[in-house]
Amino acid sequence: MLTKQELRSQETKKEIIKAAGQLFASQGFDSVTMREIAKMAGCSHTTIYIYYKDKEDLLHQLAMPPLQALNTQMESILQQIDLSPEERLRTISLEFIRFCLLHRNIYTTFIGVKASRVDLEESANGINTMRISIFNLLKKALRTCFAIENDEHLLMYSRIYFFNLHGIVNTYTHSEESIVSLMERLLPTFEESLDVLFIGISEKIKGVNKN
């Protein structure tokens, strides 16, 4: 059992990472100062260094767990054989969107392109691996769903598909709305968007296969 002191300590640690997440999200990694984080977390800036090695460590701790969770979840969805390929793609797509919007802060810094900055490489390594893995899962789902064999075509339609996902996430990345309200309000739009893509891509592939 945890002592009262340990509890308070854990709380402080959480407050710090929470504040970091919020500030990174709203201002970007570089613009945020350790002192700002401390202020929002209600502690001295030196306290941060008790729990986290340095500023970059905050980013790392912030990003890894959710990314791993998403990866795992997407993998398990892809193995649900009771779902049709289309349903699987649709599900992991919506899950991906939900995740990215839930973790808007991290998304901006890590999933967002430009992810691998030279000076962050070290701690970003694990994160980059994760990111690649996630995109591979999406690509795999796409190939199965549309039964695309031609690699060039797969690449093209993957791109087109990803444009949409990226666009969705990016559009709402800086929204201040809660994830619940956001999903509730826009889920129909997102689904409609996937519909549009499914129909459009299917039609195009039909045409391609005919020729």
Added chain:
Amino acid sequence: MLTKQELRSQETKKEIIKAAGQLFASQGFDSVTMREIAKMAGCSHTTIYIYYKDKEDLLHQLAMPPLQALNTQMESILQQIDLSPEERLRTISLEFIRFCLLHRNIYTTFIGVKASRVDLEESANGINTMRISIFNLLKKALRTCFAIENDEHLLMYSRIYFFNLHGIVNTYTHSEESIVSLMERLLPTFEESLDVLFIGISEKIKGVNKN
């Protein structure tokens, strides 16, 4: 007529904004220092302040002209009655993409959603106006093209359409490829992407109108 000195002066001014544009593009606004800009422009860092109020002013001056040009161009395309509505939408869409990729640097900072950061608001005002105007032109083209009367539907399909455009631009925003090579390599993908959207949206609207 301009004296020789005035010519030289104008040249310096141009060198500065050119350097700023290149550096902002390749390293991001925050990471660039005034001294770097000055070095690339071949002048002292203090000279910059003769022509531009401050660092932010550089960004502003950098962003407005292209945005205005884009706006004008889009307006003129929309008035070409020899084109079908679909061709007009397709043309301004590709133009928008081309523009955003050409001005990746500015896009990131201004068209990019996060645009209105508190500390930039002042100089961003003019830019924000421009941005809204541009999106309205796109929306107008969409309404005409798909003959959507229901406002709610228009909003939804506009969003879906924009997701794609945003996604495209965002994906290549940080690419180091030249605009020429980028467009040459990916134009088919972009066009295919618009195809997919046109087909998908059209199909969906048909279904909607039937019910």
Added chain:
Amino acid sequence: MLTKQELRSQETKKEIIKAAGQLFASQGFDSVTMREIAKMAGCSHTTIYIYYKDKEDLLHQLAMPPLQALNTQMESILQQIDLSPEERLRTISLEFIRFCLLHRNIYTTFIGVKASRVDLEESANGINTMRISIFNLLKKALRTCFAIENDEHLLMYSRIYFFNLHGIVNTYTHSEESIVSLMERLLPTFEESLDVLFIGISEKIKGVNKN
């Protein structure tokens, strides 16, 4: 009699001062952190403050006992009337060297000339007194040994003699060799060095006295 707890307490106190001594010796006073000392002593860094007022106090506690011991030992050697004056000077000289090399760490900070730094003055007071006393003992041995009556001459040959002692100690002050190995390896050199001084000074004094 001491309780078991008191014993443990005394042990901790000793571990701390021992660790401090070692670390000050190998890294210098400023470079050592309280946390390092605590780690090496096997306790929390806050525990140090239970036994010692502050970092400087550690230095003080570290320096006084050995200095007092040296002082006492030198005094007792000077009183051994079974030794010739020259043997007495030689013995306390070697003893002084041995001591300084044994306590290289403290030497650097305290015997070393620079001793009286403004910010250390307070705690250095006792130490400074000790230092002066030690040098007076050496000077006394010199006067007796060379039978120098002229104060000016005494001062000059004392200086010359001290130059040598200082030089010896200073040269090996930062050596990582153990005191045993150091003395074993260099004792002949040290003795030869004293020989050289004895001969040189004696000869010079003869000449002086003749004139």
Added chain:
Amino acid sequence: MLTKQELRSQETKKEIIKAAGQLFASQGFDSVTMREIAKMAGCSHTTIYIYYKDKEDLLHQLAMPPLQALNTQMESILQQIDLSPEERLRTISLEFIRFCLLHRNIYTTFIGVKASRVDLEESANGINTMRISIFNLLKKALRTCFAIENDEHLLMYSRIYFFNLHGIVNTYTHSEESIVSLMERLLPTFEESLDVLFIGISEKIKGVNKN
């Protein structure tokens, strides 16, 4: 010809290095802060960075020129064939002493043992090379002067000789007296000290050679 501005600039640069020299001398490299240096130099601490890369650079700039000068001077003295070997050794010895006392500040940090700290290695490299070169010149003079062929003996008497030089320098390293007054007051002592060594060493070598 230098403009008034350039003159002032040079002056500032000199004030900075002068202040750094004094402060490093009296407090040691680590204990001195850039702000202290700036304050003593009468400028802002940021100004220092205009003229010197960083704190370490100050140390480097402070140490190299004098060391090179000393090295050159010692070499030229050794080549004066109109002087006897003894006179040459005596001259470079006094020169060495004069130099070390003149540059007391640098001596402490660089000639002083412990010179090569890991984190300073890079900039200290040139300095270390210089130091070694200087000591080799002294050794060479010793060998010639006392005609010592046996390497072991040379090593021993070199050590003894160096003890004295080190001792002299170290004793007055922290004196606040001017170099002029210092040399004037103590030159006889230094010369007497060298006399003592010459006589002592010569006598000892005679004895050794007899056996």
Added chain:
DNA sequence: GATGAATGAGCCTTCATTCAT
């Protein structure tokens, strides 16, 4: 007695910006 939690002071360094020439 002993410790983990927390902090204020301070350090080196960078940068946008102003001033005097």
Added chain:
DNA sequence: GATGAATGAAGGCTCATTCAT
């Protein structure tokens, strides 16, 4: 018009030290 000189504000980070448990 143009520039080198100079600076204040700020940032990441470390450390000796105190406090509550």
